[in-house]
Amino acid sequence: MNKADDLLSLLEKAGKDEQGLPPVEQWKPQRHADIDMRIARDGTWYYEGSPIQRERMVALFSTILLREGEDYFLITPVEKLRIQVDDAPFVAGEVQQVDGKLVFTTNVGSHVVASGDHPIWVEIDPQTAEPSPYITVRKNLRALIGRSAFYQLIDWGKEVDGKLVVESGGERFELGALEE
Structure with missing residues (x-):
């Protein structure tokens, strides 16, 4: 497959409305907490002050990200964890x-x-x-x-x-x- 085919494949995937993402808006977990996680303006994710080095982990976290008002959360069916975002996630x-x-x-x-x-x-x-x-x-x-x-x-x-x-x-x- 050449680069143009790869880009067209990406375009087809991008045109779908959030295919493959978890239904975070439907989850209503009972446990709520704040955690020491922050997304810096440059897109770097930090946990307890240290950058998260594992790209796959960051990519996974990004799929369970939810914004309510000005607050950001990592959400699963069992817990909702508030994180800090400097600008955009x-x-x-x-x-x-x-x-x-x-x-x-x-x-x-x-x-x-x-x-x-x-x-x-x-x-x-x-x-x-x-x-x-x-x-x-x-x-x-x-x-x-x-x-x-x-x-x-x-x-x-x-x-x-x-x-x-x-x-x-x-x-x-x-x-x-x-x-x-």
Whole structure:
């Protein structure tokens, strides 16, 4: 299989609505607790202050992540554990264009296609004016778009009414206003 076939296969998987993920929203565990686990802005997961080195473990934890309001939890049928998230629980470090769609790869190896259900948006820090671009990964969980992926989006962007936009599958996403 060549790289294009691999990307198309990823695109097909990403287009399905959370196929293969546990039904975390349906679980109502009785045990609730806080644990010393944190996801840093760069996507590194920490347990008791030490980075979790096992990628498979982080990938597994990411599938049982739930957000309620501003709180994040790892949830199973028997327990719900509150964790800390510095910014977004995922980082989208890579982006590819496949058949007119933008396909992002996250730090946990998942793939998401920018669409109406998975929008891209940019928040601007009011003090520093630094942009923080995001994409919705699933439900109310988002990924911070990494710097190189964001630069790639900017490179692919087009001016529309004084704004820089990118398109994915017929949807348009604004990256920011162009300076005159």
